[in-house]
Amino acid sequence: MNAPIGPTDSSLVPRFAGPATFARLPRIDQVEHADIAVVGVPFDTGVSYRPGARFGPSAIREASRLLRPYHPGLDVAPFERLQVVDGGDIAVNPFSIGDAVETLDQGASKFVEAGTRLVTLGGDHTIALPLLRSLYRKHGPIAMLHFDAHLDTWDTYFGEPYTHGTPFRRAVEEGILDTEAIAHVGTRGPLYGKRDLEDDRRFGFGIVTAADVLRKGVDEIADALRQRIGNRPLYVSVDIDVLDPAHAPGTGTPEAGGLTSRELLEILRGLADLNLVGADVVEVAPAYDHAQITSTAASHVAYDLVSLLALNHRRRSEG
Numbered sequence: 504m505n506a507p508i509g510p511t512d513s514s515l516v517p518r519f520a521g522p523a524t525f526a527r528l529p530r531i532d533q534v535e536h537a538d539i540a541v542v543g544v545p546f547d548t549g550v551s552y553r554p555g556a557r558f559g560p561s562a563i564r565e566a567s568r569l570l571r572p573y574h575p576g577l578d579v580a581p582f583e584r585l586q587v588v589d590g591g592d593i594a595v596n597p598f599s600i601g602d603a604v605e606t607l608d609q610g611a612s613k614f615v616e617a618g619t620r621l622v623t624l625g626g627d628h629t630i631a632l633p634l635l636r637s638l639y640r641k642h643g644p645i646a647m648l649h650f651d652a653h654l655d656t657w658d659t660y661f662g663e664p665y666t667h668g669t670p671f672r673r674a675v676e677e678g679i680l681d682t683e684a685i686a687h688v689g690t691r692g693p694l695y696g697k698r699d700l701e702d703d704r705r706f707g708f709g710i711v712t713a714a715d716v717l718r719k720g721v722d723e724i725a726d727a728l729r730q731r732i733g734n735r736p737l738y739v740s741v742d743i744d745v746l747d748p749a750h751a752p753g754t755g756t757p758e759a760g761g762l763t764s765r766e767l768l769e770i771l772r773g774l775a776d777l778n779l780v781g782a783d784v785v786e787v788a789p790a791y792d793h794a795q796i797t798s799t800a801a802s803h804v805a806y807d808l809v810s811l812l813a814l815n816h817r818r819r820s821e822g
């Protein structure tokens with residue numbers, strides 16, 4: 504097989520020139536085969552408060568121009584031996600959530616069936632449900648680490664079952680999560696009532712609060728998560744509002760007291776030997792951002808997730 508096509512060389516073409524693809528990677532139509540694709544889902548019809556995450560994918564791509572090809576923290580050059588591409592956007596219906604969920608499931612499934620691993624740029628958190636559905640059909644029940652200020656296991660909003668506050672309740676109801684190995688990380692902020700936590704526990708979720716991260720530290724947290732997940736196929740969902748609003752102001756439902764971007768990246772790096780099969784970064788709403796603070800953080804999170812997928816690919820192909 505031919506050597507992978509890497510990102511545009513920023514020593515030859517200034518990184519601020521030309522249209523943005525994620526990390527200046529080739530577009531999917533420029534390659535014959537893709538091992539890993541970064542795809543956008545410009546959708547925010549499921550939000551309960553400030554809209555605007557439909558502009559997340561393009562803002563993250565713009566902010567990703569400065570990413571470089573070698574990850575020293577994980578000792579991996581994720582674009583070197585694997586073909587990583589920008590898979591463009593999966594265009595979904597902005598007027599019908601049900602239709603959007605269906606279209607996204609089909610769009611993601613094409614990648615999954617072709618053996619291409621996905622890192623999805625949202626879009627609001629509604630999109631995690633169809634992404635998990637598509638992975639379930641390939642891998643069976645999926646372990647999940649959900650980085651978020653919120654539980655997102657609420658039942659309905661205004662009678663609507665598919666929203667950004669409800670994807671993981673639906674996922675448990677549908678049996679597509681491996682309830683032995685699911686946890687929220689970074690949880691904080693006011694709830695509707697104690698019942699929210701009782702329901703969530705009943706669904707099988709563990710909770711690592713933002714305060715736990717502060718008190719225990721990133722290494723202890725990552726060790727505990729690694730043990731809980733083991734070798735199971737793992738999905739990592741990162742709602743950017745897991746970060747403190749100081750680190751991610753550009754999001755729809757901000758909550759004070761969150762993680763720093765350093766803490767989040769270090770926890771992710773502690774997951775290096777897990778069997779990651781897919782990931783998302785959601786809830787970037789650039790209209791509330793300043794100086795690309797949020798989109799820069801999201802681009803680095805996505806880069807780490809691509810790097811984790813590349814490491815997993817390398818480990819599996821080396822047996």
Ligand SMILES: N=C(N)NCCCC(=O)O
Pocket residue numbers: 551552628653655667668742744756786
């Ligand atoms: N940001 C996400 N995914 N969910 C927040 C829902 C919070 C609420 O409306 O009560």
Ligand SMILES: [Zn+2]
Pocket residue numbers: 651652653742744745756786
């Ligand atoms: Zn959230």
Ligand SMILES: [Zn+2]
Pocket residue numbers: 628651653655667742786
């Ligand atoms: Zn969320």
